[in-house]
Amino acid sequence: MTREKLSGAEIVVEELKTEGVEVAFGIPGGALLDLYDVLYKDEAIRHILMRHEQCAAHAADGYARVSGKVGVCIATSGPGATNLVTGLTNANMDSSPVVALTGQVPTSVIGTNAFQEASTFTFTMPITKHNFLVKRTSDLPKIIHNAFYIANTGRKGVVLVDLPTDILAGVAEVDLHPKETFVGYKPNIKPNQVQIKRVVEILANAERPLILAGGGVISADAAVELRHLADFLCAPVVTTLMGKGAIPENHPFCLGMAGMHGQLYANRAINECDALLALGTRFSDRTTGWQLDQFAPDATLIHVDIDTAEINKNMQVDIPIVGDVKLALSGILKLLEKKREKKSGSEWEKRIKKMHEACDSCVEDISREGASVSDILIKEISNLLDDDAIVTTEVGQCQMFAAYYYMTKKPRTFISSGGLGTMGFGFPAAIGAKVAAPDKKVVDIAGDGSFLMTCQDMATCVENDIPVVVCIFDNRYLGMIRQFQELFFDKKYSQSDLGITPDFVKLAESFGCYAERVEKPEELKDALNNAFESGKPAVLDMIVGKEDKVLPMIPPGGSITRMIGTERCKHI
Amino acid sequence: MQTHIISLLVEDNPGVLTRMSGMFTMRGINITSLTVSPCEKEGLSRMTVAIEGSESELEMVRKQVSNLIEVVKVVDLKDEEAIIRDLCLLKVHAKDPEARSEVMQLAESYGAKILDAALDSVTLELTEEPKKIDRFVDLMRHFGVKQLFSTGVTAIGIGAGVER
Ligand SMILES: Cc1ncc(C[n+]2csc(CCOP(=O)(O)OP(=O)(O)O)c2C)c(N)n1
Numbered sequence: 001m002t003r004e005k006l007s008g009a010e011i012v013v014e015e016l017k018t019e020g021v022e023v024a025f026g027i028p029g030g031a032l033l034d035l036y037d038v039l040y041k042d043e044a045i046r047h048i049l050m051r052h053e054q055c056a057a058h059a060a061d062g063y064a065r066v067s068g069k070v071g072v073c074i075a076t077s078g079p080g081a082t083n084l085v086t087g088l089t090n091a092n093m094d095s096s097p098v099v100a101l102t103g104q105v106p107t108s109v110i111g112t113n114a115f116q117e118a119s120t121f122t123f124t125m126p127i128t129k130h131n132f133l134v135k136r137t138s139d140l141p142k143i144i145h146n147a148f149y150i151a152n153t154g155r156k157g158v159v160l161v162d163l164p165t166d167i168l169a170g171v172a173e174v175d176l177h178p179k180e181t182f183v184g185y186k187p188n189i190k191p192n193q194v195q196i197k198r199v200v201e202i203l204a205n206a207e208r209p210l211i212l213a214g215g216g217v218i219s220a221d222a223a224v225e226l227r228h229l230a231d232f233l234c235a236p237v238v239t240t241l242m243g244k245g246a247i248p249e250n251h252p253f254c255l256g257m258a259g260m261h262g263q264l265y266a267n268r269a270i271n272e273c274d275a276l277l278a279l280g281t282r283f284s285d286r287t288t289g290w291q292l293d294q295f296a297p298d299a300t301l302i303h304v305d306i307d308t309a310e311i312n313k314n315m316q317v318d319i320p321i322v323g324d325v326k327l328a329l330s331g332i333l334k335l336l337e338k339k340r341e342k343k344s345g346s347e348w349e350k351r352i353k354k355m356h357e358a359c360d361s362c363v364e365d366i367s368r369e370g371a372s373v374s375d376i377l378i379k380e381i382s383n384l385l386d387d388d389a390i391v392t393t394e395v396g397q398c399q400m401f402a403a404y405y406y407m408t409k410k411p412r413t414f415i416s417s418g419g420l421g422t423m424g425f426g427f428p429a430a431i432g433a434k435v436a437a438p439d440k441k442v443v444d445i446a447g448d449g450s451f452l453m454t455c456q457d458m459a460t461c462v463e464n465d466i467p468v469v470v471c472i473f474d475n476r477y478l479g480m481i482r483q484f485q486e487l488f489f490d491k492k493y494s495q496s497d498l499g500i501t502p503d504f505v506k507l508a509e510s511f512g513c514y515a516e517r518v519e520k521p522e523e524l525k526d527a528l529n530n531a532f533e534s535g536k537p538a539v540l541d542m543i544v545g546k547e548d549k550v551l552p553m554i555p556p557g558g559s560i561t562r563m564i565g566t567e568r569c570k571h572i
Numbered sequence: 573m574q575t576h577i578i579s580l581l582v583e584d585n586p587g588v589l590t591r592m593s594g595m596f597t598m599r600g601i602n603i604t605s606l607t608v609s610p611c612e613k614e615g616l617s618r619m620t621v622a623i624e625g626s627e628s629e630l631e632m633v634r635k636q637v638s639n640l641i642e643v644v645k646v647v648d649l650k651d652e653e654a655i656i657r658d659l660c661l662l663k664v665h666a667k668d669p670e671a672r673s674e675v676m677q678l679a680e681s682y683g684a685k686i687l688d689a690a691l692d693s694v695t696l697e698l699t700e701e702p703k704k705i706d707r708f709v710d711l712m713r714h715f716g717v718k719q720l721f722s723t724g725v726t727a728i729g730i731g732a733g734v735e736r
Pocket residue numbers: 394395396397398399421422423424446447448449450451473475477478479480481
């Protein structure tokens with residue numbers, strides 16, 4: 001600790017540097033002039049000027065998911081803060097560590113409807129893990145440090161720090177770099193050994209074990225442990241949307257994503273297993289279907305999660321383990337290896353191999369009858385990108401095509417809005433991803449509707465030289481809505497037709513992006529190459545079938561045992 | 573539906589009450605009474621929250637409240653393991669002398685204090701467990717209750733004083 005006399009704004013920047021912050025995404029405003037003045041003079045932190053605060057939050061979120069570090073976004077008081085809300089909610093729902101700094105009117109006028117005042121502290125309470133309204137400049141070192149500590153420990157999430165102008169302008173003599181101090185916050189990370197023993201007992205004797213991997217596996221960096229356990233148990237792995245990348249999807253034991261828009265055989269495996277080890281997942285209805293008694297009916301349910309409040313929330317389980325997934329997995333492996341040899345050649349293993357092949361053949365063999373242009377394009381993208389490439393998605397059919405067909409090979413390379421399902425997330429998240437991993441290819445799998453919600457940040461990409469590639473599935477529909485209307489509302493396409501505007505190629509070119517139209521799937525390969533070769537941010541306007549559908553699926557309200565539209569799946 | 577009493581030890585920060593009650597609101601749980609007061613530890617406050625809900629709702633909300641950064645401890649107080657008190661002030665109509673003496677007699681038998689007596693009303697104070705207060709208030713309604721104030725429940729565990 002060093003004692004220094006500094007302005008509030010200087011303290012904030014000093015503490016950000018201490019937390020290892022290299023980049024922040026934001027937009028200045030009247031309430032933040034002091035902070036931006038320090039950012040201008042001190043070049044240690046790269047500030048990326050976004051074109052909308054929602055995008056600043058999504059970019060910080062994308063950055064956090066790719067780098068594993070805390071993402072930082074900055075917005076001014078009032079409209080800046082209200083614009084952040086969607087982005088922060090999105091990050092918090094997906095347990096992504098983000099710290100948001102917002103400007104606020106001076107403490108003397110808080111509560112008076114002053115110019116650009118909004119009660120940020122109040123309305124961000126339910127959408128953050130925690131938030132602070134700073135009342136004294138001298139509190140800043142502790143608050144900034146605690147904010148990062150809270151965001152990045154336990155179940156990760158969003159922490160917002162609201163900074164009144166007089167606090168930023170004020171001067172205080174402070175001790176920088178304090179240690180965190182909490183009375184009540186003890187992020188519980190050590191799993192209980194007795195529970196681990198019980199789990200090992202179940203897994204060692206299970207005939208048909210199955211692992212369901214959620215986003216917690218990725219955020220705990222537990223992919224290696226997961227693979228070891230799957231190999232040792234000869235247990236298949238299915239994932240949630242957030243869990244994509246926890247295991248390479250071409251691994252012989254991986255059956256892909258389960259749930260509403262999941263793989264037929266991932267869902268089958270859930271029906272058939274006799275022990276289900278769920279890791280870092282909240283059993284969202286998108287994963288379980290809506291008839292919970294039909295979810296893994298024969299299985300002993302084991303649930304490992306860092307958040308006590310997730311245990312028995314959506315699903316009653318037999319054995320809960322509260323704690324860090326990585327620690328729990330290594331604990332389980334250690335005992336299991338003592339207890340018995342690795343067994344292979346079981347009936348279950350043979351069955352899984354067959355399921356994996358069947359799965360593969362519906363996903364891989366795109367020439368099979370009934371494949372749509374969307375199916376073919378997304379598969380082609382999956383084939384063309386290397387294992388390290390990062391894919392982000394918008395929301396809608398485009399997202400579910402990506403979830404179904406895109407073969408994710410590594411953790412932190414599939415970035416999607418799971419909990420909130422936010423249209424407009426993918427593009428700014430791609431910006432954050434590219435900033436976190438400049439050497440990797442970053443592609444946003446976009447819908448035309450979604451892209452229009454945040455496309456103004458093409459300016460950010462061009463101005464800051466952030467060459468991400470947006471692949472628009474251009475169906476001129478709010479496609480997912482149209483699909484539901486086709487299947488469940490008698491083809492009454494109420495307000496899902498987007499008409500004919502805009503011309504995405506011209507739009508992108510006007511921003512200075514590289515752009516190309518892909519009229520036929522055969523043209524994709526060259527177009528994608530051109531996009532990467534251009535070295536510029538790029539937009540590919542891919543014309544897809546207007547009535548393409550994401551299938552198979554569990555109809556809303558349905559059971560995981562009954563998917564519709566399985567015609568294209570190979571049946572075994 | 574059942575009434576549950578949760579006792580919380582929380583950091584005494586501005587906003588902690590909003591954060592807490594927001595948690596209940598989000599889950600659609602009705603708070604029937606809530607008291608906040610300083611406690612034996614500096615910088616901490618004790619909240620006693622009475623809520624209505626099923627056992628499983630209670631379990632859920634208890635865990636979610638424990639997750640709040642400023643919540644130090646959550647104790648679920650069961651009827652038989654806790655002393656639960658509410659303080660109630662009420663002004664009862666008692667115009668004719670007969671009614672007045674009856675009110676005073678009943679008050680005495682319930683252990684209520686007579687704080688003030690006017691020609692047409694009697695003001696009473698009763699500190700008791702909520703059920704008894706309900707019974708007393710029901711009785712007083714026969715005479716006519718002009719005003720009723722109650723502080724809300726506060727509760728303490730029985731025994732050595734170590735909260736589970
Ligand atoms: C911000 C927001 N508004 C509305 C929705 C509801 N919604 C879900 S999918 C969808 C359609 C998405 O259309 P598009 O981006 O074109 O993707 P497509 O389904 O056509 O691939 C809508 C409107 C949402 N998820 N997010």
